[in-house]
Amino acid sequence: MANYSNLTVLIVDPNVGMRGNLHNMLNQCDITKIEYAVSSGTAVRQLRKKPFDVILCEYDLGNGQEGQDGQQLLEDLRQNKLIELWTIFIIITSERVYSKVIGAAELSPTDYILKPFTVDMLLQRITKALEKRADFFSTYQAIMQGNLREAIRICVLGESKLPRHAGEFLRLRAELFLQLEEFEEAEKIYLQICDTERPLPWAQLGLAKSWFQQGRLDEAEQLLSGLVSQNHKFISAYDLLAKVYEAMGKLGAAQSVLNDAVGQSPHVVRRLRRLGEVALENGDAESAERSMKQVVAKAKYSEFRDAEDHLKLVQALIKKGDATQAAGVIRDLEKSLRGNPKMEACRLMSVAMLYEATGNAANAVEELNKAVSVCSETPGISSKSLIALAQHCLSNKLDDAATNILLGITSDINSEVTTNMAMDIFEKADRHDLAVNMSQQLAQQVKDLLRQASEKAALGDLRGAVSIMQEAVHKAPENIQVLEASANMMMKQLDAMGWEHGVGEQIRNVLDQIKRRDPSYLQLFEMMKSYRALQAKYGIAATA
Structure with missing residues (x-):
């Protein structure tokens, strides 16, 4: 038997007897570095302090009472990035209600075990998970370091050297191309898998994702509609189909699809x-x-x-x-x-x-003014909520407040709200004057940002300059001159401070944007030449 003495395990179970049984089973497997969490809350607090190799989590964390279950805990941990890609998460349950089981499986735990089970069964599951983790560990490391191209290279090697995982490496490679926004490359992989007599559902879903991102909504809708009709339990397909309908402006259809998905899970x-x-x-x-x-x-x-x-x-x-x-x-x-x-x-x-x-x-106006003030100082408020606040401000003739809210949204580089979307809110409210005013303010803000970035760079603060340029790009994503200035500033940072995979990918994406907007743009050739020279300087031209 392999030596598991250095393995760290977190048991998440509200039942003291079950915790004891699991502890004894693990001890019989020579696993002794064991800690407990009696609820989802205590599990989160422990995982914030340190990572664990394995998490054994009871499904019913409410101990029969109302409370968060293991599936919801897994969702929280993944969405808030409290567990690494290589963390082994096993759900333990006696729950045989199919909707709950599929819900847990849909969120992709490493495995789940139905009670009752033996020591040998538990050891077998842990061993299998550890072996797979070892096979994928270098890929996960590259992803965590932001080096997605290296991860793709490792996946290609894995497909040939580890044929038992060839399908999973291929799938991961396609997903990495989606993350890199190279949707046509992802599409090629998915088409290769789908061009068989029995195409795999996950490949059909991936193909639909690539089409969705390319704006090929009708093709994505047709593929996904067939997919959910043939695979009623494939919940992720429902989710994407709802997104497609939203993008098509068919909110009723999107709601119906999501309602069906909730019925299944x-x-x-x-x-x-x-x-x-x-x-x-x-x-x-x-x-x-x-x-x-x-x-x-x-x-x-x-x-x-x-x-x-x-x-x-x-x-x-x-x-x-x-x-x-x-x-x-x-x-x-x-x-x-x-x-x-x-x-x-x-x-x-x-x-x-x-x-x-x-x-x-009168009271509405008073509270709206307070809300605008507090929201400006509160990070994390969603764009949708802020847009709703701006719309209520417009309804109550608080024009300046509405404008400031939307200008604030367009200043957030993490916001999905574009400047055109923000101005469209004024147009729909029949306030063209405010849309024109906002456009003028945005243009001036972009000029100010370019000046501030130049000043930062002159002082040697290249990271600060790049950060400011990113905000300028978010405010003026259609402006090729702003895109050019952003790419040049990022290349200046890499030249002076060393290669960073994330910044390298941002440069590549900006150059692709310029090429899509104007393939004959005069400076594009020199910029591509400078980018390739940077890659060669750091010895990564073959993988980037």
């Missing part, structure tokens, strides 16, 4: 949240209320509660015309999320919307 919070958001946008207040109530209830025991869930529930209730229940949700928000960094901003937005809905214009 009813315990995933992020999907319930998305269903609530789409239903709200589609004007279906009752469905939005139903979904957001479930989200609030299920997230109650999570370490990652989001105050915006209460805000969305308030919006649904207001749209439904239930001011009394909306006021109750606001009270619960204030009570149950006291200390949450987003609580006050969400409370003020909720109160302002409730005042507006009940005809109290």
